[in-house]
Amino acid sequence: MMCSRGLLQTDKFFYMQYVVVIFLCLSIVLYFLLGGADFGAGIIEMFTSKKNRSKTRRISYHAIGPIWEANHMWLVIAIVILFVGFPSIYATMSTYLHIPLLCMLLGIIARGTAFVFRSYDAVKDEMQWWYNRIFRYSSFITPFFLGIIAASVISGKIDDNAGNFLDAYVFSWLNWFSVAVGCFTVTLSGYLAAIYLIGEANDEDGRNRFINKATWMNIAAVFFGAVVFLAAWANGVPLPKWVFGHVPGVLAVTAAFASLSLLWWCVKKGHDGIIRVLAGFQVVMILFCVGYSRFPYFIALKSGHDISLLQNFADAGTIQTLGWALLLGSLIILPALGYLLYSFQKKTNVIEV
Amino acid sequence: MDNFLAARSQMGLSLAFHIVFSCIGMVMPFFMAVAHYKWLKTNREVYRNVTKAWSKGVAIFFATGAVSGTVLSFELGLLWPKFMQHAGPIFGMPFSLEGVAFFVEAIALGFFLYGWDKFNKWFHWFTGVIIGVSGLVSGILVVSANAWMNSPAGFDYVNGQYTNIDPIKAMFNSAWFSQALHMSIAAFAATGFAVAGVHALMILKKRNIRFHTEAFKIAVLFGIIAAILQPFSGDISAKFVAKSQPAKLAAMEALYKTQTHAPLLIGGMPDDKTQTVRYGLELPGMLSFMIYEDADKEVKGLDAIQPQYQPPVAVTHYAFQVMVGLGVIMFLMAVMYLVALIKKRSWLSTHWLLKLFVAAIPAGFIAVEAGWVVTEVGRQPWIINGVLLTKDSVTPMPGIAYTFYLFTAIYISLSIVVIFLLYRQIKMVPALYDVQQGLAADR
C-alpha cells in the first residue's frame, strides 16, 4: 500500500472503528431492551393465574407479534459484528462460554418455535398445553443465560490457561455473580414487559393486573440487584468500583432510581407512553454504568489481562466495509422498523389473524 | 464418537435442517405473492384462501428457519472458533449484509402477517414481495460466504498470517456466481415440486378440489421452470469446479487416474483400496467433453492430489449421482408437463400425472441435501480450500458428541412437530376455506 493512501486509510479507519463499536453497543442494548421485553411477556405469563392466562396471552400476542422477529434480529446483528469486526473476542467467548451459549440457544429454539406453533396450530387442543409450557419455561431460561453470559464476560473468571475441563469450560461462567446477574436479567425482562403491557390492556381489570405484575417485578429487580452486589463481593468482582467509582456511574444510578418514582406517578396518571420510555431508560442506565467503566475492555480474563474492543479490531479493510454496511443497512432498516412500530401501536386496530 | 467427527456431524446436521426451512422461506413468499396478486385482481375468493393458507405455512417455516439460522450463526463459532477467528473478518461481508436482509425480511413479515385489512392492499401485497426478495438475497449472500470457503479470495496468506484483506473481493469470489445461481434455482425447484405434490395429493383425495387446483397450478409453474433451468446451471457449476477444485471433481466422478478421454461415470461403487470402480456405466470421453467441450482433454484424477488432501470419494460420488439422477428426473417431468400445458392436452389433470407429482414431493429436497454433501464433503479435508484444514479449526472443548446427540434429538422432534402442524393446516383446509363455509365464517 502506498504511503499517502495508507495515512488516509488510517484516518478513515479511526472513524469507522467508532461506527462499528457504536453499532455493537447499540445492538447489545437494543437486544437487552426489546428482546428482554419479549422474554418478559413469557415470564409475566408464568406468574399469571390460570384464569387470566389466555387473556394475557392474547394481549401480549398482539403487542409483540408484529415486531417479534425483528426483536431477535438484534442478537444476530451483535453476533455478526463480533465475528466480523472482533474475531478474537468472538473466538474467546465462543470457546470458553460454549456451555451457557448453548443453553441460551436451546432457549431460543424452544421459545421461537413454541411461540409460532401455538398461534399457528390449526387445531386448538391439548397440544396448546405443551406449547404454552415450553414457551413459558424457555422465556425464563433464555434471559437467565443471557445474563450469565454478560456477567461472565466481565467477571474475570475466564481462564485461558486452564488445564482441565471444569476450570476452562464450567467455572468460567458458573459462579454466584453470574447466577445473580442471570436472575437480575430475568426480573428486568419481566419488569420491562409488564410496564409495556400496561398500555396494551383494553380494560381496567387487565390494566390493574399488569400494574400489579410490574410492581412485583420492580421489587424483585431491586432485590436481585442487591443480590448481584453481594454475589460480586463473594466472588471478588469489583462491581461497586465499576458502578460508583466514577461520576457518570453515580449519576446514572441516581437517575435510574429517581425515575422510578416518576414512573410510578405516571402509572397513576395513566401516561402509558412515558412509562415505557422511563422503564427503558432505567435498563439503559444500568447497562451504561457498567459499560462506561469497563469501556473499552470487553472481556476480562482471569490472568488479569483484559481484552479491549479498541485493540482487537479486524483488519482496516474489514472495518471499513463493515462500517459502511452497518451505516447503509441502518438507513434501510431504521425507518422501516419505525414505521412498523408506529403502524401497530394503535391497539384499537387489533384483529384476529 | 470423537470430538472432531461430532463437530462435523453437528454442523452438517444443523445446516441440513436449516436449508429445508430457508428454501421454503425464500420461495413460498413468491408463490404467495402470485396468489395474492390474483386475488387482488380477480377478487376470486379461492385466491385469497390460497394466500392465507400459504401464509400460515410460511409463518411456521419462517420461525423454524429463523431459530435454526440463529443457531447456525452461533455454531460457526462454537464449533469452529479458529476458523471464524481467521475467516470472520474476510468472509464477514456477506454475513453483515445478510443481517440487513434478514432484518428487512423480519420487518416485512410483521407487516404482511399482521397487516391484513389494515393497510392499502397494494402496500400489503408489496410487503409480501419484499419478504421473498430479501429472503432470496440473504440466501445468495450466505452461499457467497460458502463459495468463499471453496474458492478463497480477497486476502494474502503469508507465513500463517492473513493480510491485505479485501472483503468485497472475498464476497465476489470466483465461485459465488455459479453457486448462488444453482442454489437459487434449486430452492425454487425443490419447493415448487414439494408444494405442488402436496396439493396434487389433496386433489387425488378429492379434498376441496378447487382450492388445491389453483394452488397446484401456481406452485408447479415455478417448479417446472426451475427444474428445466437446473441442469444447465449444474453444468456451469461442474465446469467451474473442474477448473478450481480438481480434487472435488475427481471425487464426484470417482476418477482415480488422471487421463485424457476421461469417461463420465454413471452409478458404480468406488473402492478406495483398489482405486477402481465396480458396476458403473462409463461413457468414454464424455467427462472430458462436458468439461472442456473436447474429448481429448485431460481431466485430473485423484492421483494428482496428495493422499492426505484427498476428499472421501464414495460419499461425494454417491451424493453427486443422487443429485444428478433426481435432477434428470425432475427435468423430464417438467418438460413433459410444459408440453402438455402448451398443447393443452387433456391428460394435464389425469390421475397418473398427479400421482407422479405426489411421488416427487421429496425429490427436490433430497437433491438439495445431496448437492450440499457434494460441495461440503468434496471440499474436505479443507475448511478453507487449500488454506486451513478442518481439523485445525475445531473447538478444543471436549464432549461435543453430547451436544451433537442433543441437537439430533431437537431437530428430529422439531421436524416431527412441523410436519404435524402442516398436516393439521392442510386437514383443516376444507373447514377453514371451503367456498361456502368460508363465506359464512367471514361474517
Ligand code: HDD
Ligand atoms: C433441486 C436441487 C438440485 C438439482 C436438481 C441439481 N442440483 Fe446441483 N446442487 C444443488 C441442488 C441441485 C445444491 C444443493 O443447491 C448445491 C450445493 C451447493 C450449491 O451451490 O448448490 C449443488 C451443487 C452442485 C455442484 C457442486 C458445486 C460446488 O461445489 O461448487 C455441481 C457440480 C452440481 N450441483 C451439478 C449439478 C448437475 C449437473 C445437475 C443436473 C441435473 C444438478 N446439479 C441438479
Ligand code: HEM
Ligand atoms: C445449507 C446448506 C448446507 C449444507 C446442507 C451443508 C452441509 C454440510 C456438511 C454435510 C458438512 C460436514 C462435511 C464434513 O465434515 O465431511 C458441513 C460442514 C461445514 N459447512 Fe456446510 N453445508 C451447507 C452450507 C454451508 C454454508 C452456507 C456455510 C458457511 C457459510 C457452511 C459452512 C460449513 C462449515 C464451517 C463446516 C465445518 C467444516 C467442514 O467440514 O469443512 N456450510 N456442511
Ligand code: HEM
Ligand atoms: C452457515 C450458514 C448459515 C448461517 C450462519 C445462517 C444464518 C441464518 C440466520 C441467523 C437466520 C435467521 C434470520 C431471521 O430471523 O430472519 C437465517 C434464516 C435464513 N437463512 Fe440461513 N444461514 C446459513 C445458511 C443458509 C443457507 C445455505 C441458505 C440458503 C441458501 C440460507 C437462507 C436463509 C433464509 C432465506 C433465511 C430466512 C428465514 C426463512 O425464510 O426461513 N441460510 N439464517
